[in-house]
Amino acid sequence: MNCPRCNSSTHKKNGVVCGCQRYKCHDCGYNYTVEVKSTASSPSVKRQALQLYLEGLGFRSIRIFLEVSHVSVQKWIKKFGQELEDLKSENEISIVEMDEMHTYIGNKKNIAGSGLLLIELGKNSSTALLVAEERKLDN
Structure with a gap:
């Protein structure tokens, strides 16, 4: 741990501030604390x-x-x-991707299924909108 001002490695403890240990540089007299790394994901x-x-x-x-x-x-x-x-x-939607799944009931004329609409709001977006809709049987 070096002084952020002069990069000297000679220091001594100089109290506690907000629960963090404070240090004082012997060379320049600068007071500093050690930065705690974030635990954010x-x-x-x-x-x-x-x-x-x-x-x-x-x-x-x-x-x-x-x-x-x-x-x-x-x-x-x-x-x-x-x-x-x-x-x-x-926002205006730039990309829309649709995926649909079919299941045949009885014979190929009776189709039942559900679709899932995925709307992505850009490459670096942290939000996606999903809409599920069931398909109705045609009699």
Whole structure:
């Protein structure tokens, strides 16, 4: 640990500030604290949590898989939902991808199925809008 001002490695303890140890540089007399690294999860982990949630996993199952707190997962999902509400009517959609699944009942004339509409709001977006719709049988 070096002084941020003069890069000297000679220092001594100089009290505690907000629960963090303060140090004083012997060479320049500058007081500083050691920066604590953040425990925040990356956006990719948060997005993966959202994908797992949309696949049907619960908060505690996602917690075990991603090794984060289930409360964190719950807050991320809630935040994604709020972002989705904010983006729903404001932005123009650039990419729309549709996937449909068919199941034949009895013979090939009776088709039953469901579709899933996935709307992605850009490459670096943390929000995706999914809409599920069941297809009605034609008699």
